[in-house]
Amino acid sequence: MERYDQLYRLYEEFDAATLRAYQDFVDVFPPVDSRVALEHWQDASDELAARKDEVRSAFSETGETFCELAARATRDQAFAALDLHAKYGRGVNVLVLDVDETLRSAGGTDNEIPRETLHLLTEFHEEGTPIVVCTGQTLENVKGFLIQGLGNELVHSGDVSVVYEAGTGVFTPGHGADTKRLLYEDLGEDIRAVFDAVRSRILSDAPDELRRGCHLQGNEFNVTLKPNFETGSDRAREVIDRALVYELGLLGDAVAERVGAGDAEGADAEDASADPGDWASAYYADQDPEIRGVLEREGETVDLAPDDVPEGIREAFERIDVAYYEADAAEIGSLELNKVVGVEAAFEVLGIDDPFAAVLGDSKSDLRVMEWVADEDAGIAAAPEHASRDVLDHVIRTDELVFDRGKAGDVLRTIYALNRLATLD
Template sequence: MEQYDRLYRLYSEFDTERLRDHQAFVDLFPPLDSRVALQHWQEVSDALAEQRAEIVEAFTTDAPRSLATRPDVAAITEEAGQVYADIAAKASRDQAFTALDLLRTYERPVNVLVLDVDETLRSAGSTDNEIPREVLHLLTEFHEAGVPIVICTGQTLENVKGFLIQGLGSELVHSGTCSIVYESGNGVFTPGHGADSKQLLYEDLDDTVIAIFEGVRSRVFSDAAPETRRGCHLQGNEFNVTIKPNAATGSERARALIDDALVHQLDVLGAVAADQLDGDLDLDPVVAGEWARATYAAADPEIRGVLESRDAVPDRDLGNAPPALASLFERIDVAYYEADAAELTSRELTKPDGVDAAYDVLGIDDPFALVMGDSKTDLRVMQWAATEDAGIAAAPEHASPDVLEHVRSTDELVFDRGHAADTLRVAYALNRLAELEAE
């Protein structure tokens, strides 16, 4: 019987929704120190075991009668029955059939997870900015199945490491199969690998680029208007320059603060760049700031929209921009995250660079990743994986338009805000179905 027919039978003959409810309760709500709670947990656990046993029996006896007495066939089909029970307990009908479609398309399982955090695994709008327990539990299941986890984020290392240890446990984070690509690819931290555990990729950039980042970091607040100095702060990055609002992320107040900060950050970038080129270019810092604003407005519609709202788009023809200055701007990226951050990063170091370095440390020679993210920096990883035929991409429904366009044009793995678990369940089912194909 084909896999499609088996899945159809699984979801039509068994109450899989009730099974998933019981599995979620047992997984996420361990017995408490209460006789009543323990009794209820045990009742649900017993019901779960009974439901799973019915599926195992049904699919174990699915072998041809002429082979049913052979011990080797019995063992294989019983294992298959366990796989179908696992799939039904974790994935909905739609998720299981999506997994089967992916298996038919790519003919291989996911062997590494590459995951953004903010607005992907967790969401300020629907998960109180916490990674949901079901997501954390699914990640531990992938870990136990031997699938490495690469957290790929723009956040600082210490921040990411802290909440990962809190959510996943120190043992998993320090297992040697978990890597953190932080500050959008500037550094990689993979505990348990000796001298290779921490790689500071930004140290390999040339002196001019490093000096620009140091200059912007030192001047961005000292030269800022009082409102920006009081209302914003610098994220504690090792290299990137990230301005964050003191107001609640996503609020109107945060939006106004970050919009003003973005304009100021571009002006400071231009001025610092002009200082670095002083020996080659006699350029007024204010004019250099205008060239910076014109450059990044032309490159990014969101940035242009912010500058237009502040009447800060200069009347500059980029065709007349000083070549040395234009060349320098080509090496530096400015990212705008609405009501969240204005960030300076190096275009010579991106998330794909960090992920590639993480793969090297983890020993992943032939990756096929599930890449999950919401921003343009995540899009670079998705496109890199697609170009290398090394993964599939998924994004939340509120991701940036370019990300959604890429995801919908590939495998259409778009999930609701705060529901990253839905896509992880698809990947789980994909991997379990791949086990059956390998038998």
Template structure:
């Protein structure tokens, strides 16, 4: 009997939905001191085992199928099997964005849901390395990851944090390689731009930016964040102005010292930036084709990013999340990766495109991801999940890894 026939029989003959509900309850039931609550958990645990035993006794590979049914819905299990048929590989590393992927600001309490944390922990305990890949500062992400996943997992030696969208990699337990500052490898020309922008960004800022923004505490990137509520009208307005201001600073720091050149270059490269310049009457008279070769060569290595009502940022195009993930996998010793990459933004898209180009992974995104990310995901394996439901993709991975073991 092939794997598809086994799954059809499993989900047609057994109440897998109830089995999954019992497993979820047993896994995430909070630790309480109530004797009544503890007795309720024990009864649920006993019923879970009874239902698993029924599956175990019905199939030669009953243990595997019982685990699949207890951790994945019918659709998730068949999605896993379709992925196995396509790639003939199990996932062996998780590459995960945090904000708007593992957790969704504004829709939950901004924490990673408990069922997601539990399944991450379970996969990790079974040998799955985890790469947390974020634009946040190291201290921010390290704090809530340690709180959520626990100090033991974070310092297990098989978890790595790519922070500031690839400027650095933190992998506890790896001696001299525990913290790698990738931005130190940039040449002096590029670093000189960042040094000048960072030195001027606050002292030279217009009054509305000084009062309406704050400088995020990055190690390398220069990021202006709004003091107003993210996404509010006030935040959109001040970040639009901050973007124009950063473009001018980059232009003045580049060869030729021409802010018009930077505006022209980035407006031609990014429609969102051009739209902001148009809204603010800041589109330059200079044509992008007239930017000097020396200036263009430098600007092609410096990224100016815009996130509406959330951030305006200067970063290095040589240090994106792909560079960070490659460094993290090297430290973790993952020589032949097949990754699940989950994310929602353009910086995550670069990792998704990298795993596709190198045939070393699959990509998934929440339904509210940016348009270009969704286009990529829908054009590959269509792994789009609901807001706040990153757990569903982890359940697919759980099922995929077990089904791959069936002959």
């Protein structure tokens, strides 16, 4: 109880809110060529140092830690951190971060990572905490905004890794031959051939309305159709719904061509002669209620059960993921390649053999990583309040680290406080 008593004293006796305001101002003060502005910054810096000295002198053994707690974390964040430390007995030694609708939000941050969040990430980096950015985006997109936001030196420091396209590859600058790992090259030739076939036809065979309304994202492996309309808009929703139906048809054809008719033995004659696209629709509608809903809206439901799909065809589908992101994307990926596989590869390259990760994310692909670290007793999970229901259920059941839209910095402050408290052991 001593640590709790000390925290009560810290936040009751000292004006932590003002101390935090000075720290935030000093940290994110924009570079300006103004003598008056620089004098204002220096005054704030001096006041910050004086207030920290007051805290240091009041807590003889823990003063340095407590002045940083007061300068970085609110009372609630500090106590949440202390609860996490009491539960797990250790600090976080790696950050695993989704980007879209986690670090940044179209509705909350104008689709930019806030300066506060970027600065906190630099603080973790300076404290020696590796950062794994784990996203469905292409590598080039991620590299671009990371270098712009965090700087070329930090990104190429050797302590930053990018798991891109939801686990098809890992990019860790500064690690020689291990800098880029193409995880999709480890897949079987049969599955790679299916993806090659779908990719080769995805635009050339598309109806005019899809060719004009969608574009193929520049992935190395996954096949992702994105709308040529504002994400989240009615037009984007309409075209992505149609794109999903189209992709299911292409996937069914590609799997049937690759697996071959011989693997359809044992199916009823009527089922064996069914359109392969119908097999794909039946299988994936059973797997994902969102896909079933799209098929219903588009009038494309089929009168088949998953058991009606020939065994060989079904076994191939069991290795392939079809993902639907409403008004955003329709994607075909590999179930053998996911964010967990990518994060494991990133940890290996970074040399993290005893991870205790903070996983921030909002979607079911992030949930797999959250569940993996929970099963391995290797970390904690946090999510924005608008995350998918399954993600929120998991986060609330574990440590209740839910943050407001666009406010990933709030939970990063809690993790920062946890790491500071862990240094007192």
